[in-house]
Amino acid sequence: MYNKGTIIPGLIIFVLFVTFPIWFNGLTTAGDLPKPELPPGGEKQCVESADYMRANHMQLLNEWRDNVLRDGNREILEIDGKKYPKGLQTACMACHSQKEKFCDSCHTYAAVEPYCWDCHLTPKETASKEAIH
Amino acid sequence: MDKQRRKFLKIAGASVVAGIGAPAIIKLTATPALASGHDAAAAGHEAIPAAGHGEQGGHGEAAPQGVRLGMVIDLRKMNDTPGLLDAAIASCIAAHNIPEFPNSKDEIKWIWKAPFSGVFPEHSSRHAAKKITDNPAVALCNHCDEPPCVRACPTQATFRNNANGVVAMDYHRCIGCRFCMAACPYGARSFNWYDPRPYIKKYNKDFPSRMKGVVEKCNFCSERLALGQEPACVESCRGTGAITFGDLNDPNSEVRQVLDKEFSIQRKPSAGTKPSVFYIV
Numbered sequence: 480m481y482n483k484g485t486i487i488p489g490l491i492i493f494v495l496f497v498t499f500p501i502w503f504n505g506l507t508t509a510g511d512l513p514k515p516e517l518p519p520g521g522e523k524q525c526v527e528s529a530d531y532m533r534a535n536h537m538q539l540l541n542e543w544r545d546n547v548l549r550d551g552n553r554e555i556l557e558i559d560g561k562k563y564p565k566g567l568q569t570a571c572m573a574c575h576s577q578k579e580k581f582c583d584s585c586h587t588y589a590a591v592e593p594y595c596w597d598c599h600l601t602p603k604e605t606a607s608k609e610a611i612h
Numbered sequence: 613m614d615k616q617r618r619k620f621l622k623i624a625g626a627s628v629v630a631g632i633g634a635p636a637i638i639k640l641t642a643t644p645a646l647a648s649g650h651d652a653a654a655a656g657h658e659a660i661p662a663a664g665h666g667e668q669g670g671h672g673e674a675a676p677q678g679v680r681l682g683m684v685i686d687l688r689k690m691n692d693t694p695g696l697l698d699a700a701i702a703s704c705i706a707a708h709n710i711p712e713f714p715n716s717k718d719e720i721k722w723i724w725k726a727p728f729s730g731v732f733p734e735h736s737s738r739h740a741a742k743k744i745t746d747n748p749a750v751a752l753c754n755h756c757d758e759p760p761c762v763r764a765c766p767t768q769a770t771f772r773n774n775a776n777g778v779v780a781m782d783y784h785r786c787i788g789c790r791f792c793m794a795a796c797p798y799g800a801r802s803f804n805w806y807d808p809r810p811y812i813k814k815y816n817k818d819f820p821s822r823m824k825g826v827v828e829k830c831n832f833c834s835e836r837l838a839l840g841q842e843p844a845c846v847e848s849c850r851g852t853g854a855i856t857f858g859d860l861n862d863p864n865s866e867v868r869q870v871l872d873k874e875f876s877i878q879r880k881p882s883a884g885t886k887p888s889v890f891y892i893v
Contacts, residue, residue: 544782544784548780548782548784549771549780549782551773551776551778551780553834553835553838564839566818567820568817568818568819568820569818598820598822599820599821600709600815600817600820600821602817604809605815605816605817607815608812608815609814609815609817
């Protein structure tokens with residue numbers, strides 16, 4: 480083989496470069512599946528099953544939004560004796576009080592930036608302004 | 613030959629007259645007001661006792677259906693208690709995470725103070741009573757029956773909730789075009805020129821804030837009504853009778869009883885918006 484000295488190192492560099500995503504995720508924590516932290520209060524029950532919520536929470540939130548704002552249907556859901564007033568702040572964040580450790584863990588992994596928190600307040604945010612007064 | 617032409621012209625003339633005249637006749641007979649005038653008049657007559665106070669302009673109007681939330685503000689009582697209005701405004705600010713911008717041009721107004729002549733340009737007079745000129749009047753969204761802001765909104769972000777007559781905002785849909793602000797004759801809508809968060813003094817954890825670039829306004833405390841509470845401003849005036857809140861379509865409601873007793877005015881009645889907020893001065 481001619482030019483063995485350049486071809487073989489070149490091939491090695493090429494293969495390393497092409498497989499970069501695979502070995503990078505293997506060696507670092509960047510590729511690990513996110514582990515959202517469960518509610519600090521230890522709640523196990525949600526409005527739907529965990530699988531359903533994982534896949535469809537965004538549709539559910541949109542549905543609630545339309546129910547509450549557009550249809551004026553602010554009926555409080557009651558599941559197994561626990562009351563859920565429809566709303567991100569009133570129902571979801573009452574248990575999942577740590578947005579940074581719950582919501583963000585998957586959203587960051589999936590590189591999605593939902594605009595919920597442009598307006599809706601996280602418990603951490605509310606706490607920051609309750610202290611002033 | 614001559615005779616045939618004469619006959620042809622006669623038929624053609626008659627056809628033209630029939631062609632022009634027939635639609636007019638059909639139109640006349642099809643209009644319910646003319647065709648069945650007696651029935652409509654009878655229905656209107658029945659509606660009058662039920663319509664009552666709020667429908668002064670109700671000539672030939674249909675009887676009101678369902679709930680229409682409204683408010684009566686008694687400015688005399690409001691001014692009798694110093695600080696009452698401030699308390700009402702403060703409770704609204706606290707309940708809805710309303711920012712307080714330092715520049716009055718950026719002010720976010722849900723319920724606010726304004727001079728009488730500004731709130732009631734059609735009612736103000738040169739020699740108004742001293743209590744009128746010395747005290748501020750209260751203004752808030754009128755939750756009109758014919759809301760011009762709703763007509764102007766290109767995204768239906770603002771709409772009239774037909775279940776209770778509240779003119780509501782869906783901030784998720786607002787694109788910040790401010791057409792509604794131009795349309796509202798009462799200045800009841802405010803635009804967030806800046807991120808409101810740094811200017812909110814204290815957060816209510818059960819209510820969202822707004823973001824830069826959306827319009828906001830009074831929502832008649834829809835979120836509190838759902839929990840069976842009174843609107844925040846009404847609650848802070850409780851016991852004074854300064855603000856009465858209830859269903860304008862229910863002749864036995866508290867608002868209707870106040871309205872039946874006292875002379876009340878509305879803001880800019882000539883705008884034809886049919887406000888749900890009434891004032892006793």
